[in-house]
Amino acid sequence: MSFGRDASYSLFDALRPETGSEVTNAVVATYSLDLVALLGLVLALGGKADEEFETGPIGLVDAFRKMRGKLRVICQKGRIVVPRKHHAVLLLLDGMVRQNPSNERSASWHPKFAFVRYQNSEGPSWRLWIGSRNLTGSHDVEAGLVLTGKIGGARGAVLHDVVDLANYLLQTDDLPKAVLGELKNVKWSAPPGVKVNRIHWRKVGSVVPFLSKSTRPRPTIVISPFIDPTGIAEALAFAGGPIGLLTVDGSAKRVSFPADVDARIMGAPEALGKDASEAPIESVDSDFQDLLPQSGLHAKLLLQKRGTKNVLLIGSANLTRRGLNGPNAEIMAELEISDAETAKSLTDFFDCRQKVVFDDKAEDNTDSMRASLDDDISSLISKDFRMDLKSSGLALTADSSLDEFLARNSLHVGLLSLPSHRVEWPRGKASLLIYEEDLPFKSRTSLVVFEAVSKSDATVKRKWTQLIPFSNLNYEERDRAAIAAYVGPGRFKDWLRSAMEGVVPTESETWSGEPKIVGGTRSKGAIDSVFALEYVLGRWARDPDDFERRVPDVSSMLLAFSEEIERGADGHEKESARKDLAEVGTFWTAVSGAIEAGSE
Numbered sequence: 001m002s003f004g005r006d007a008s009y010s011l012f013d014a015l016r017p018e019t020g021s022e023v024t025n026a027v028v029a030t031y032s033l034d035l036v037a038l039l040g041l042v043l044a045l046g047g048k049a050d051e052e053f054e055t056g057p058i059g060l061v062d063a064f065r066k067m068r069g070k071l072r073v074i075c076q077k078g079r080i081v082v083p084r085k086h087h088a089v090l091l092l093l094d095g096m097v098r099q100n101p102s103n104e105r106s107a108s109w110h111p112k113f114a115f116v117r118y119q120n121s122e123g124p125s126w127r128l129w130i131g132s133r134n135l136t137g138s139h140d141v142e143a144g145l146v147l148t149g150k151i152g153g154a155r156g157a158v159l160h161d162v163v164d165l166a167n168y169l170l171q172t173d174d175l176p177k178a179v180l181g182e183l184k185n186v187k188w189s190a191p192p193g194v195k196v197n198r199i200h201w202r203k204v205g206s207v208v209p210f211l212s213k214s215t216r217p218r219p220t221i222v223i224s225p226f227i228d229p230t231g232i233a234e235a236l237a238f239a240g241g242p243i244g245l246l247t248v249d250g251s252a253k254r255v256s257f258p259a260d261v262d263a264r265i266m267g268a269p270e271a272l273g274k275d276a277s278e279a280p281i282e283s284v285d286s287d288f289q290d291l292l293p294q295s296g297l298h299a300k301l302l303l304q305k306r307g308t309k310n311v312l313l314i315g316s317a318n319l320t321r322r323g324l325n326g327p328n329a330e331i332m333a334e335l336e337i338s339d340a341e342t343a344k345s346l347t348d349f350f351d352c353r354q355k356v357v358f359d360d361k362a363e364d365n366t367d368s369m370r371a372s373l374d375d376d377i378s379s380l381i382s383k384d385f386r387m388d389l390k391s392s393g394l395a396l397t398a399d400s401s402l403d404e405f406l407a408r409n410s411l412h413v414g415l416l417s418l419p420s421h422r423v424e425w426p427r428g429k430a431s432l433l434i435y436e437e438d439l440p441f442k443s444r445t446s447l448v449v450f451e452a453v454s455k456s457d458a459t460v461k462r463k464w465t466q467l468i469p470f471s472n473l474n475y476e477e478r479d480r481a482a483i484a485a486y487v488g489p490g491r492f493k494d495w496l497r498s499a500m501e502g503v504v505p506t507e508s509e510t511w512s513g514e515p516k517i518v519g520g521t522r523s524k525g526a527i528d529s530v531f532a533l534e535y536v537l538g539r540w541a542r543d544p545d546d547f548e549r550r551v552p553d554v555s556s557m558l559l560a561f562s563e564e565i566e567r568g569a570d571g572h573e574k575e576s577a578r579k580d581l582a583e584v585g586t587f588w589t590a591v592s593g594a595i596e597a598g599s600e
Contacts, residue, residue, distance in 0.1 A: 011041075011131075011133055012040060012041065012044035014144070015044060015116050016045065018120075020120045020121065021120040021125070022047065022118065022119055022120075023046070023066075023067065023071075023116060023117070024070060024119045024124070024179075025115075025117040025175055025176065025179050026045055026067075026070060026071045026072070026116040026117070027073075027074070027114065027170060027174050028071075028072070028073045028074070028114045028135060029074045029109075029112060029113045029114070029169070030074070030134045030136075031075065031076050031110050031134050032076065032079040032080075032081060032134045032135075032136055033079060033080045033097065033134070033136070034134075034135065034137050035080065035083055035093055035447075035465070036087065037137050038073055038135060039060070039089075039093065039511075041071070042060075042071065042093070043055055043059075045063075045070075045071060046062065046063025046064070046066040048060075054510050054516060055511050056504075056507025056511060057488075057507065057511055058495055058504055058505060058507060059504045059507065059511070060089065060511040061486070061487060061495065062498055064092055068095070068096075068479075071096050072097075072175075073096055073097050073098070074097075074099075074109070074174070075097065075109070076099070076104065076108055076110070077100060077101045077102070077109075078104070078378075078381040078464050078466055080097070080099075080464065080465035080466065080467070081136065081464070082463045082465050088417060088482070088486060090447075091444075091482060092479060092482055092483070094447045095479075097467055098467075099467050100204065101382075102204040102329075103378060103382045104378050105375065106205075106327065107204050107205050107328055107329070108322070108329070109329050110317075110323070110328045110329055110330050111201065111315075111330050112132060112133055112144075113129060113331050114127070114128070115166065116129075123150075123151070124151065124182065125149065126150070127148055127149070128146070128149065128162060128188065129144055129146050130145050130199070130315050130316075130331055130332075131143055131144025131145065132298055132300045132316055133298070138298065140296040140297065140299075141266070141296065141297050141299050142298050142299050143300070143301050144314070145190075145191075146191070147159075147189065148188070148189050149186040150186065150187060151185045153187060156189040157187055157188060157196070158184070158187055158188070159188050159196060159198075161200075161201070162199055164201075165331065166180055166183055167180065168201075168203055169201065169331075190335070192339070193337060193338050194336070194337060194338075194339075194342075195338070196333060196334070196335055197334045197335065197336055199331065199332075199334070200313075200330075200333075201329075201330065202326055202327075202331075204327065204328070205327045206327060207326035208325070208326055209234070209325045210317060210330070210332055211237070211238040211324055213237045213240070214237070214238055214240030216240050217239065217241030218239055218304050218305060218306060219304070219305040220235065220303065220304045220305075221302070221303045221346065221347060221350050222245045222246070222303075223247075223299050223300065223302075224300050224301075224323075225247060225248045225268065225297045225298055225299075225300075225318065226318040226319070226320055226323070227247050227251045227252075227318065228255065228319070228321055229255060230324075230325070231320040231321060232255065232258070234319075234325070236261070241260065242260040245257075245261050245262065245263050245264065246263075246297065247263065247297070248267065248269070248296070248297050249268060262355075263355065263356040264350060264353035264355055265354055265356050266297040266353055267297065268297070269298040300314070300317055300332075301314050301346065303346050303347070305343070310343040311334065311336060311337070312334075312336075312337050312346075313332045313333070313335075314333050314335065315331050315332035315333055316331055369454055369457055370460050372454070373454050373462060374462075376452070377462060377464075379404075380450075381466070383398050383399055383400060384398070385397065386471060387468050387469065387471065388471050389471075389472050389473075392433060393436040393437060394415075394433065394434055395431055395432070395433055396413060396431065396432060396433075396448065396468065397430060397431035398430050405452075407427070408456070409453060409454055409455055410424060410453045410455060411424065411425040411451070413425060413434055413448060413449065414434055414435075415434065415447070415449070416447035416465055417442075417444075417447070418435070419449075422449070422451070434448075441474075441480075441482075443482075444470070444473055444478045445473075445478070446469065446470040447465055447466075448466055448467075449465050450463065450464055450465075450466060451463040480553065480557055480559075481563070483560070484560035484564040487561075489565045489573075489581070492558075492561045492577075492580075492584070494507075495557070496584060496588075499557075500539065501539065537591070554588060555588065555592070558588060561581060
């Protein structure tokens with residue numbers, strides 16, 4: 001374990017399965033969520049380690065099919081970021097996300113952790129990640145811990161705190177009951193030189209202090225981008241004397257530091273990492289691939305020297321009242337570090353930072369207007385919305401009037417899947433049609449984009465995505481239609497081969513439609529050689545269970561491809577796709593019949 005620059009690696013690296021293993025269950029907790037980053041996690045957990053964001057459309061669909069029903073991401077309600085670019089495939093992710101509905105004016109869902117269960121020939125294994133990073137494309141300075149777990153064996157230790165936090169912070173449908181029960185017997189191993197003393201956690205709305213008071217002075221370094229007077233006082237009591245504090249410039253200007261605080265500063269975290277539970281919200285538009293490397297600070301750490309050893313707290317809680325004491329939901333791992341070099345690397349990181357230089361800065365009137373909009377948005381997000389598909393179109397309905405919000409702000413809403421179609425919410429109505437025609441299955445999603453603009457200053461605005469209950473959304477039918485549209489009629493043979501064999505073809509473009517730097521295509525003969533009855537039956541005979549797991553919905557997908565082809569413009573391309581699909585349909589009917597006869 002080290003905090004040196006050369007020791008950094010991504011969350012995807014920490015969680016992706018090893019060769020020969022596959023993910024059976026995964027739960028990730030985050031405050032803010034970038035859907036493109038979630039797509040990257042799907043690719044990493046789905047075994048696309050070699051390509052990740054260079055994966056092609058069929059590779060992405062393969063990873064999605066592997067992770068569907070296995071991955072749950074929990075985020076703060078109203079904190080799903082609106083992608084800058086329109087990627088229609090992102091709507092497939094709505095079934096993987098759960099929002100925590102806490103009202104941020106009083107308490108936030110703020111823990112960052114991941115439980116991942118893997119399976120290989122030797123049995124199940126686990127990884128638990130705890131840290132400061134949101135599931136976003138941020139390049140800020142972050143900190144995290146990975147624990148590996150197995151059942152039985154001499155190494156590791158059972159951590160009852162882990163079982164408790166899973167039982168209290170997760171819901172019954174986040175992880176299967178049998179999987180949760182397995183956690184009671186998992187022995188967790190930490191990196192060399194690290195011992196886990198305990199895991200601190202807190203659910204939304206509770207007050208549970210994370211720091212104890214020291215009876216004598218102990219050298220202590222605290223790193224936190226967001227701070228307040230209560231947090232500083234708690235850190236001083238924890239240290240029993242002076243502390244070193246590394247924060248960001250904006251936070252340093254909002255507090256007065258006692259004389260026994262050696263305050264240093266770094267750059268602020270990217271807007272995407274902005275923590276609204278501790279600081280004003282900024283308008284955010286993001287795309288994972290467009291984010292440039294930054295040097296902002298988003299890590300949360302407390303290092304205290306105790307004799308020959310050091311105690312390190314690492315996780316999600318900022319140096320604030322809501323972070324350290326509550327009522328934010330948070331998680332922190334308390335570690336005992338026996339390796340002096342680990343502590344030194346963090347101390348060196350602190351020592352090279354610039355000392356705080358105090359200057360007076362007049363308050364920008366825009367800040368107060370943003371704060372006012374933020375408060376209005378928190379009230380809006382606390383309302384319950386629902387969507388219903390009616391004969392007149394898709395209706396979005398609020399549980400109470402929006403007039404108080406609309407008196408000060410304008411509001412536009414629309415589906416994530418239709419970025420160019422937004423409607424303004426009029427005063428005097430608690431319901432409106434956000435789409436007035438028959439909505440195609442491929443565009444149906446519970447992800448709704450909201451954009452609020454202050455009527456006092458049009459430059460003060462915010463856009464966010466929210467999951468809205470969609471009463472009659474058939475996710476399976478929608479997924480098939482969306483996949484068929486995304487893969488496209490020209491590639492359904494490649495998709496079918498992938499479904500039958502579990503082998504993703506070499507693709508010449510990435511999932512987003514960009515040409516690959518290193519890509520390729522297979523010859524028509526190589527593709528068509530798969531579509532021989534004897535070949536497929538031989539594949540089925542080698543491992544019937546695996547084959548039948550892989551192709552349960554091929555017939556339904558072929559129908560979805562047919563419907564997508566028929567929606568296309570008339571012409572040679574459409575006729576060619578019809579002919580190819582008819583040939584594949586006849587072939588698949590023969591395969592299905594032969595397999596059914598062979599199973600009797």
